Amino acid sequence: MSWTERTEETLRQAGYRRGAARRIVVSVLAREGCCVTVPEIVDAARRQGHDVGLASVYRVLDLLTEKGLAQKIELGEGRARYERVEPQHERHHHHLVCTDCGRIEPFSDEELETALRRVEEETGFAVASHDVLLRGSCDDCRAA
Amino acid sequence: MSWTERTEETLRQAGYRRGAARRIVVSVLAREGCCVTVPEIVDAARRQGHDVGLASVYRVLDLLTEKGLAQKIELGEGRARYERVEPQHERHHHHLVCTDCGRIEPFSDEELETALRRVEEETGFAVASHDVLLRGSCDDCRAA
DNA sequence: ATCAGTGCAAAACATTTGCAGCATG
DNA sequence: CATGCTGCAAATGTTTTGCACTGAT
Numbered sequence: 001m002s003w004t005e006r007t008e009e010t011l012r013q014a015g016y017r018r019g020a021a022r023r024i025v026v027s028v029l030a031r032e033g034c035c036v037t038v039p040e041i042v043d044a045a046r047r048q049g050h051d052v053g054l055a056s057v058y059r060v061l062d063l064l065t066e067k068g069l070a071q072k073i074e075l076g077e078g079r080a081r082y083e084r085v086e087p088q089h090e091r092h093h094h095h096l097v098c099t100d101c102g103r104i105e106p107f108s109d110e111e112l113e114t115a116l117r118r119v120e121e122e123t124g125f126a127v128a129s130h131d132v133l134l135r136g137s138c139d140d141c142r143a144a
Numbered sequence: 145m146s147w148t149e150r151t152e153e154t155l156r157q158a159g160y161r162r163g164a165a166r167r168i169v170v171s172v173l174a175r176e177g178c179c180v181t182v183p184e185i186v187d188a189a190r191r192q193g194h195d196v197g198l199a200s201v202y203r204v205l206d207l208l209t210e211k212g213l214a215q216k217i218e219l220g221e222g223r224a225r226y227e228r229v230e231p232q233h234e235r236h237h238h239h240l241v242c243t244d245c246g247r248i249e250p251f252s253d254e255e256l257e258t259a260l261r262r263v264e265e266e267t268g269f270a271v272a273s274h275d276v277l278l279r280g281s282c283d284d285c286r287a288a
Numbered sequence: 289a290t291c292a293g294t295g296c297a298a299a300a301c302a303t304t305t306g307c308a309g310c311a312t313g
Numbered sequence: 314c315a316t317g318c319t320g321c322a323a324a325t326g327t328t329t330t331g332c333a334c335t336g337a338t
Binding site: 072074075076078080096098099105107109111112114115116118119120122123124125126127128129130131132133134135136137138139142 | 242259263277281286
Binding site: 159160161163164165166195196197198199200203222 | 291292293294295296297302303
């Protein structure tokens, strides 16, 4: 079952209707692999031939985040980014950000996840999710 | 050499003057162990008997961050937090945030740092810093 | 005395909210 | 055909910027 299918199914079962904004935002997130900003979502939607209101995008993203179907990520840019969350932590990844040009690259590492799981168990919290952010200069910026 | 001394020395050597706002913000960050918001800094300053303009606080924080003396952290609250950075990564730590009440707890783990250092070497970036954010419910909120 | 640093007020953004009309179930 | 969803516009909150004045060197 694809992320889109699982998402539509989850929302339907929770009693939500399948409105235009929800369909459009889900469609955009399904195609975008890594984290995108709200204006980027609106632009991508327009490129697909659909217009969505900013407010609706924020509302859909809040809903998806609350249901664990998407997650909000802040990389220090002063605005949030969102990306889909796959079941079984498939394609789970973290982010590498270039402090010079803003370039964002995803990465993943199983040993890091193992260390995180252990730390999460040791805290007094019931940890639901985690983010790792690496900041530095990308190869292009270092060469320049 | 304390963080305050190192900070004042670094700024002086870089040709910056020792103005009121800089002295006040440095003094507040020196006393706060963990990440604080800009209004929290202004309030803490007032409690110490000093008034600072919001804009100046932002400007000082930008400068300290650029010089690697402080770091900006976003925990998904819609506003940034700042904390001092000690030399040799002393007191280096990460953050655990309760998604119910907003409580923030610092934690540190040497094995996690080791895993991070290894991952950082494998990227094509020259990684300068990293943040780890754990989200979940704190014991109080889970009990309630 | 010079000019960097500061504070205020205004501007620029990001995000949230109120509400009237539309469209889903 | 009821009411949940959407879009607009206004409100809110955070961060940035312009500018005249102050104070450090």
